[in-house]
Amino acid sequence: DRSDRTQPVDIEANHVTVDDRSKTHVFEGEVILTQGSLQIRGDRLVVTQGADGFQTGVATASGGRLATFRQRREGTTNEYVEGEAERVEYDSRNERVRLFVRAYVKSGGDEVRGPFIEYNTLTENYVVSGSSAGDPASASGRVRAVIQPKGGDAPAPQ
């Protein structure tokens, strides 16, 4: 939810390599990034620090698994937006989570799948596209979305 953005970013892992010159931290092994209710998990997370702290984190998984993310929906206690992809990039400055390759996001009854999804952690909107401008590698693949009618009671999440 919205208060997440003011929280510090906590990261836990089995190992980290810190390169003081390039200000990058490479976390490896059961990595969990937490910021308020936002959580990103993966096998590897590369964090770059800005002048005053966390700036961006790129999470990936190995062995064919996917990096995942979830965040509690605004004004709810246990309703979450959940997503996964081969690469999950989180930019705390402009509150965006970008999911690359085999991307999937589920929010309430809505589900979206595609090569690239961009989710705004502030507005909780997400944009799915065949290919992301930033990542020519993600070929323009099929996009599949299930959008619940507004006002209808959302079916129980599968």
Add this chain to the structure above:
Amino acid sequence: MSITSPAVPAGAAPCARCATTSSPPRVISTPCWRAIWSSAAVAIPAHRLYPILALTLLAALTLWLARVSAPEDPRERAGSREKADFIAEQTRLTSFDVDGRMRYELLAERITHYPQTDVTTLLQPRLEQRADDGVLYLQSKHGELRQRGDEVWLSGDVRVRRINHDDPRPMTLVSETLTLWPDEHRAHTATPVVITRGGSVVRARGMTADNIFGTLELDGRVYATMPR
């Protein structure tokens, strides 16, 4: 080469085997050397003996001196490393590079060297080391230089501070122990370590550092907290 048998002088101990006095010249067998030496001693006049005597005396003297001043065999020496061979108090060691710029400066309350183990201990060492891209400060309660300083053991509230010229926020590191290999710019600790930079804090269970704490490998479980 044959040696004629010299005439056996009166009173010299006769050599049983060559007691004959007027035998024709023939090769002398070994036992007769005694006869020759004793006859030689008598033949040399007294004034020529003094240099020889003096020389032998001198030789004996040096031999005795050498044995006395020889270092005691370490194994025999009682007691272990308490026996220091030098102690320096309130010391400041400054090292300069070729162009006269300070490379590092080491302050210590006390430096003690133990010859038996060739270990130098430092009380409250404080090091400042200049590198091209920054400065490193390092301090602890105790320090030990091993293998003539190739390896340095620090223990007791070890604190490291590293300032990059291009970044105002220093990196600090705190642990209970730290081993340094100065020439290889490497360091390692197996005790829990806390590293901070600006508002970010990383806690780990062990660490290996390279190029003067420029690259850190931290072992886990690792917990990091970074301000947004």
